[in-house]
Amino acid sequence: xxxxxxxxxxxxxxxxxxxxxxxxxxxxxxxxxxxxxxxxxxxxxxxxxxxxxxxxxxxxxxxxxxxxxxxxxxxxxxxxxxxxxxxxxxxxxxxxxxxxxxxxxxxxxxxxxxxxxxxxxxxxxxxxxxxxxxxxxxxxxxxxxxxxxxxxxxxxxxxxxxxxxxxxxxxxxxxxxxxxxxxxxxxxxxxxxxx
Amino acid sequence: xxxxxxxxxxxxxxxxxxxxxxxxxxxxxxxxxxxxxxxxxxxxxxxxxxxxxxxxxxxxxxxxxxxxxxxxxxxxxxxxxxxxxxxxxxxxxxxxxxxxxxxxxxxxxxxxxxxxxxxxxxxxxxxxxxxxxxxxxxxxxxxxxxxxxxxxxxxxxxxxxxxxxxxxxxxxxxxxxxxxxxxxxxxxxxxxxxx
Numbered sequence: 001x002x003x004x005x006x007x008x009x010x011x012x013x014x015x016x017x018x019x020x021x022x023x024x025x026x027x028x029x030x031x032x033x034x035x036x037x038x039x040x041x042x043x044x045x046x047x048x049x050x051x052x053x054x055x056x057x058x059x060x061x062x063x064x065x066x067x068x069x070x071x072x073x074x075x076x077x078x079x080x081x082x083x084x085x086x087x088x089x090x091x092x093x094x095x096x097x098x099x100x101x102x103x104x105x106x107x108x109x110x111x112x113x114x115x116x117x118x119x120x121x122x123x124x125x126x127x128x129x130x131x132x133x134x135x136x137x138x139x140x141x142x143x144x145x146x147x148x149x150x151x152x153x154x155x156x157x158x159x160x161x162x163x164x165x166x167x168x169x170x171x172x173x174x175x176x177x178x179x180x181x182x183x184x185x186x187x188x189x190x191x192x193x194x195x
Numbered sequence: 196x197x198x199x200x201x202x203x204x205x206x207x208x209x210x211x212x213x214x215x216x217x218x219x220x221x222x223x224x225x226x227x228x229x230x231x232x233x234x235x236x237x238x239x240x241x242x243x244x245x246x247x248x249x250x251x252x253x254x255x256x257x258x259x260x261x262x263x264x265x266x267x268x269x270x271x272x273x274x275x276x277x278x279x280x281x282x283x284x285x286x287x288x289x290x291x292x293x294x295x296x297x298x299x300x301x302x303x304x305x306x307x308x309x310x311x312x313x314x315x316x317x318x319x320x321x322x323x324x325x326x327x328x329x330x331x332x333x334x335x336x337x338x339x340x341x342x343x344x345x346x347x348x349x350x351x352x353x354x355x356x357x358x359x360x361x362x363x364x365x366x367x368x369x370x371x372x373x374x375x376x377x378x379x380x381x382x383x384x385x386x387x388x389x390x
Contacts, residue, residue, distance in 0.1 A: 114365070145385075155378040161357040168362065170309070183350040190340075191386030 024108040059119040080138030110166040219303040254314040275333030
């Protein structure tokens with residue numbers, strides 16, 4: 001048994017470690033309890049179910065991903081088109097890096113995304129809000145054609161699915177993915193600019 | 196044993212039937228041979244392996260999908276933008292209908308697509324050629340901005356992945372998919388039109 005009292009953060013960190021070792025399919029609450037040297041009942045006192053624990057771990061992991069993204073876009077370019085290009089480029093690069101460097105937690109995220117979990121929906125909402133902010137600025141400046149921001153934001157998100165949706169992760173290893181994403185971004189920017 | 200001599204077409208039709216009953220994971224060459232009342236050796240005389248048989252069946256199935264698509268776009272609209280909108284709308288609708296109405300063969304196609312099989316690559320090449328034909332006409336007419344047709348064709352294909360890539364099939368049941376695809380098509384057309 002461990003000395004210090006067991007808290008939710010400690011359990012989540014241990015779960016990350018077990019996920020990285022065994023992957024999303026084989027990780028059990030018992031593995032997590034064993035790593036911590038506690039009974040699985042102690043884990044269940046903090047998280048009502050394995051699904052709740054997994055959701056909490058991925059929510060915390062996505063928070064860190066979003067912090068990286070927010071830091072990268074903190075100093076905005078003056079033109080909305082340049083800001084949108086920067087946001088999308090960074091958003092894809094962060095996803096590709098996570099898929100490559102943290103494959104087991106990415107695989108867990110992918111399972112949650114397929115299940116439309118709360119953590120994954122909140123992450124989609126965060127990305128949509130980032131895009132929407134720039135779209136609204138661009139329309140206000142007259143740089144982007146007048147349109148319904150919600151509709152065009154969703155269209156930009158959908159048109160770039162190949163580059164950010166975890167279901168496409170296997171394709172992100174292609175040497176062409178960077179050039180192909182740049183072309184799609186240019187196509188989108190040409191589509192929303194004022195004529 | 197059957198009366199008439201066994202040919203490749205008969206074996207492929209029987210395989211389709213078995214795939215529709217058992218799905219791509221559980222279908223075996225023995226099931227196909229049983230349905231035909233022949234030994235599995237007779238099947239292997241026409242197809243060297245289970246993978247070759249599966250590939251041939253999906254190639255024939257994709258040929259029929261492509262005939263439907265070619266028939267739908269036979270009478271071209273005068274403007275390239277209208278033709279491109281028509282092609283993409285039909286392309287998505289045909290995929291969505293196949294996923295819904297022929298789920299087991301669609302699941303088999305999905306497996307082949309993930310494996311980048313010859314049949315699936317040929318199908319992608321067919322779709323790219325359809326898009327490219329209209330892009331080339333649009334550039335020649337001055338309706339679309341001058342650009343490298345190969346690059347913009349691939350960008351249009353990538354920007355619409357969410358609506359035609361079999362990995363997204365689960366999302367095609369959403370009531371919003373039709374409206375969302377129409378918005379992405381409009382965004383693309385605005386992106387490639389001459390300014």
